[in-house]
Amino acid sequence: MIAKRRQTKEVIVGHVAVGGNNAISIQSMTNIPTKNVEGNVRQICELFEGGCEIVRLAVTDLGDIKFFAEIKKILRAKGIPIPMVADVHFSPTIALDCLEVADKVRINAGNFSDKLIGSQSFSDDEFLLGKDKLQKSLGKFFRRAKDLKKSVRIGINYGSLAPRMVFKFGHRDVAMWESANECLEVARKIQFENIILSFKASDVKKMIAANRLACAKLDEMGSHFPIHLGVTESGNGDYARIKSAIGMGCLLMDGIGDTLRVSLTEDPIREIEVAKNILQGCGARRYGIEFIACPSCGRTSYDIQSVLGELKMHLGKLVSARNLKIAVMGCIINGLGEAGDADFTIIGNPNGTLSLYRNRNCILKNVSRKEICKNLIKICQLKLDGI
Ligand code: SF4
Numbered sequence: 548m549i550a551k552r553r554q555t556k557e558v559i560v561g562h563v564a565v566g567g568n569n570a571i572s573i574q575s576m577t578n579i580p581t582k583n584v585e586g587n588v589r590q591i592c593e594l595f596e597g598g599c600e601i602v603r604l605a606v607t608d609l610g611d612i613k614f615f616a617e618i619k620k621i622l623r624a625k626g627i628p629i630p631m632v633a634d635v636h637f638s639p640t641i642a643l644d645c646l647e648v649a650d651k652v653r654i655n656a657g658n659f660s661d662k663l664i665g666s667q668s669f670s671d672d673e674f675l676l677g678k679d680k681l682q683k684s685l686g687k688f689f690r691r692a693k694d695l696k697k698s699v700r701i702g703i704n705y706g707s708l709a710p711r712m713v714f715k716f717g718h719r720d721v722a723m724w725e726s727a728n729e730c731l732e733v734a735r736k737i738q739f740e741n742i743i744l745s746f747k748a749s750d751v752k753k754m755i756a757a758n759r760l761a762c763a764k765l766d767e768m769g770s771h772f773p774i775h776l777g778v779t780e781s782g783n784g785d786y787a788r789i790k791s792a793i794g795m796g797c798l799l800m801d802g803i804g805d806t807l808r809v810s811l812t813e814d815p816i817r818e819i820e821v822a823k824n825i826l827q828g829c830g831a832r833r834y835g836i837e838f839i840a841c842p843s844c845g846r847t848s849y850d851i852q853s854v855l856g857e858l859k860m861h862l863g864k865l866v867s868a869r870n871l872k873i874a875v876m877g878c879i880i881n882g883l884g885e886a887g888d889a890d891f892t893i894i895g896n897p898n899g900t901l902s903l904y905r906n907r908n909c910i911l912k913n914v915s916r917k918e919i920c921k922n923l924i925k926i927c928q929l930k931l932d933g934i
Pocket of ligand 1: 841842843844845846847876877878879880881882885
């Protein structure tokens with residue numbers, strides 16, 4: 548059963564509202580140094596045009612902050628309002644300064660003030676000392692974010708948990724949750740609520756388990772922070788896409804997830820299409836016509852691949868007709884039944900011709916492939932014009 552979307556509070560990131568009843572937003576990240584201002588502007592413009600709604604840039608030192616601000620200024624001058632997130636590791640000072648220029652700052656709870664190398668075993672006092680250090684830095688950071696009305700993502704990554712958390716809770720989902728909760732304790736004390744949480748891992752099962760545990764704990768506590776979904780280091784190609792789809796898809800079906808990033812070791816623009824497909828495939832958001840097609844078999848009497856290809860080429864980007872479902876089926880045997888609730892269904896006839904059905908009623912019988920594509924494209928475009 549598909550769960551109802553988990554109830555979350557709305558967190559504002561620039562002009563985009565994340566959580567609540569807002570659409571699940573798509574994020575990406577540039578993959579070049581932030582000091583390459585021109586390159587970042589180019590990548591972000593392309594991402595924005597492609598449908599990216601929030602973009603992240605790495606801020607590795609204090610010097611990067613001025614480049615970040617410059618990139619933002621150029622984008623705004625071009626009329627591109629995309630919210631910009633500063634991605635910070637290891638430095639509370641950089642994170643604090645980033646709040647002045649970024650719409651949101653993403654920190655890694657595991658390395659915000661803890662050292663990732665060094666001791667691997669901790670006495671109770673040493674553990675508390677680490678916790679105290681983290682919470683002091685976070686207190687200052689959250690207070691400033693609250694004053695500036697900026698939002699923060701607390702990122703919990705399986706691969707970069709603080710060693711003291713791993714020592715105390717084991718290298719598992721419990722340690723990830725406890726790591727987030729340490730940060731939330733500080734936020735609660737100062738009533739800072741503009742927080743989005745993420746629980747990421749490159750191992751899909753661990754990523755799913757961590758998110759499920761965290762959301763159960765948050766809901767128990769009445770804390771409805773939105774969740775950013777992601778499978779880290781998923782790699783490239785089909786395997787990366789499948790891993791991301793499994794990880795994010797399972798959670799979206801659980802009703803978990805308010806924003807997401809598909810991490811690919813490819814040009815960032817490729818992440819957007821995958822994200823859209825995951826959301827549409829889960830029924831979480833519609834970007835275009837939903838195509839259903841049978842795999843074809845020995846009963847198929849026409850070139851089904853080229854018919855599907857032609858329809859997708861002409862109609863795939865018809866955003867205004869996105870509520871339509873079109874089925875392309877090889878034969879009548881299972882065709883109409885398997886096409887389910889499609890608005891339009893193309894069925895192959897044994898003599899090589901095709902027929903078109905609208906809501907299961909035949910509206911065009913025994914015509915050629917060319918004829919059926921031309922007619923269906925026209926009908927969809929007329930629908931687009933509201934005729
Ligand atoms: S719909 Fe017909 S052609 Fe397509 S796979 Fe099923 S039986 Fe084969």
